[in-house]
Amino acid sequence: MKRLTTFRSQFDFQSIRWKDMIRWFPGHMHKGMKDLEESLLRIDGIVELHDARIPHSGRNPELYKRLVGGHKPHVLILNKSDLADPNYLNKSIEYIQIEQPNTQVIHTNLMSIDLKELTNIFGRLLQQIVESPRYTRSSTLEYNIVVCGIPNVGKSTFINKLRNLFVNKRSCEQVGANPGVTRTMSEKVKISNRPKVFVRDTPGILEPRLKSANESFRLLLTNSIPIQQRELSDIIADYCLFLLNKYDKQRLYMKYCELDRPTDDILTVLTAIAKLKHCTQVYGNKRGYDLTGAALHFIHEISKGTFGQITFDQDILDEMEKEKSNDTNLFRTNTGRIKKSI
Ligand SMILES: Nc1nc2c(ncn2[C@@H]2O[C@H](COP(=O)(O)OP(=O)(O)OP(=O)(O)O)[C@@H](O)[C@H]2O)c(=O)[nH]1
Ligand SMILES: [Mg+2]
Known part of the structure; x- marks a missing residue:
């Protein structure tokens, strides 16, 4: 299997106003x-x-x-x-x-x-x-x-x-x-x-104000928050791809999308899904790929486990493992980081 040596190490949320866009209370x-x-x-x-x-x-x-x-x-x-x-x-x-x-x-x-x-x-x-x-x-x-x-x-x-x-x-x-x-x-x-x-x-209850973009996106991926704006689907799909690569879960999405190598490019994934699942749309007088439809499909598949068993908060748990030590007390901050008290 040909592999890319590097993937994004961080996801860039900066361009979206997630606080305004992902609010469901x-x-x-x-x-x-x-x-x-x-x-x-x-x-x-x-x-x-x-x-x-x-x-x-x-x-x-x-x-x-x-x-x-x-x-x-x-x-x-x-x-x-x-x-x-x-x-x-x-x-x-x-x-x-x-x-x-x-x-x-x-x-x-x-x-x-x-x-x-x-x-x-x-x-x-x-x-x-x-x-x-x-x-x-x-x-x-x-x-x-x-x-x-x-x-x-x-x-x-x-x-x-x-x-x-x-x-x-x-x-x-x-x-x-x-x-x-x-x-x-x-x-x-x-x-x-x-x-x-x-x-x-009882009805499911969320906090009225979510703490971070990462947290909001993970709640979208587990379907605890519905995707209310279709235009968000591209960035959520890109976030799925980012996590799959970050957690070394490339095998199943490559197989599903019939790709011969992992990719960090969401357009490659969405185009492959649009072709395979026949997601098309009429634009003016031409028919083209419906990438938003493909993005929603990709998100749905990750949430139902098609790309493997994934703990979306794996990075936080990995950090806990790193910080763990026998002679110090651990405590957790609001953002989930584990700290040691001295
Ligand atoms: N894969 C999987 N699905 C589950 C499991 N438990 C429940 N589900 C599914 O999750 C979905 C939600 O289940 P519900 O019991 O309605 O969840 P709820 O917490 O009552 O949801 P709200 O009333 O909307 O807050 C349903 O489609 C269930 O079939 C599980 O252990 N594994
Ligand atoms: Mg219920």
């Missing part, structure tokens, strides 16, 4: 956040789901610290592990636990989870909840759990799986491939009879 999220905060007095534990491909991007540990108030059990499930790089699953857990040592973190693939694994997850969850102090809720015999997280991470799928398994009822929460399927906090859903455990589904 519809009204239902604001309401969902308020409902969640109001329900806290009546719940015994929080299950947060997040996408295993982005253990840093889109998460707001401060929000969860505030929600659980330091004493409510908090279990974090890194879901869609089938799409993440297996070499980075345990590193992701380690990364999160630097900041949140009291949070129990596990990874799952809800698409092919088996009975044993689901029972095991439920058992761990229940144990945490039963063993934690319940204060004003100690006289109540039922346990209430709320399932939350950013959009499209599998919250409703998780509730349906538990319900199917333990109370033998058909799915009740609507599931869909696009973000924003669940728009209101659900009624209580019973997932276990003995003890009586209820869960509530």
Whole structure:
């Protein structure tokens, strides 16, 4: 395989006003956040789901610290592990636990989870909840759990799986491939009879202001934010290519695009896809390649795993590995960088 020796080491976001262009905080999220905060007095534990491909991007540990108030059990499930790089699953857990040592973190693939694994997850969850102090809720015999997280991470799928398994009822929460399927906090859903455990589904909630262009683009790639402006698709596709090269994942895109060498040039990739997938458009009186259509196709394929299992936050986890040392304490800054305290 002929290889380029150098690829871009940095992605240039400068020309786009990402803060203005990538903003998605519809009204239902604001309401969902308020409902969640109001329900806290009546719940015994929080299950947060997040996408295993982005253990840093889109998460707001401060929000969860505030929600659980330091004493409510908090279990974090890194879901869609089938799409993440297996070499980075345990590193992701380690990364999160630097900041949140009291949070129990596990990874799952809800698409092919088996009975044993689901029972095991439920058992761990229940144990945490039963063993934690319940204060004003100690006289109540039922346990209430709320399932939350950013959009499209599998919250409703998780509730349906538990319900199917333990109370033998058909799915009740609507599931869909696009973000924003669940728009209101659900009624209580019973997932276990003995003890009586209820869960509530919530709409996916993002921070109103995202921290960086990298974070926003990674949320677009995991489909937690929809692409609202088609004109952004070229730059997002270019960012996909940048990450595939940066993380040494060239083999599958070369095969898919029938290229004989890796490339750092997005036009080469998009033209190849447009030819192969017959993405054409009429321009005036001529038919030409629809590169925007090809870009959307390329982005869709990376998000569904066609180019391999990729942890989009791999660079942040690699940095953690570099900084790790036995005799210093690590802490994490807002941008995800790991620092040592002396
Ligand atoms: N590959 C993969 N897909 C999954 C997994 N879990 C769920 N999905 C899919 O992810 C999509 C979103 O699932 P939902 O359960 O609707 O996600 P949600 O978090 O409730 O989404 P919102 O209600 O929009 O916030 C669906 O197409 C699911 O089939 C998983 O472990 N792996
Ligand atoms: Mg949902």
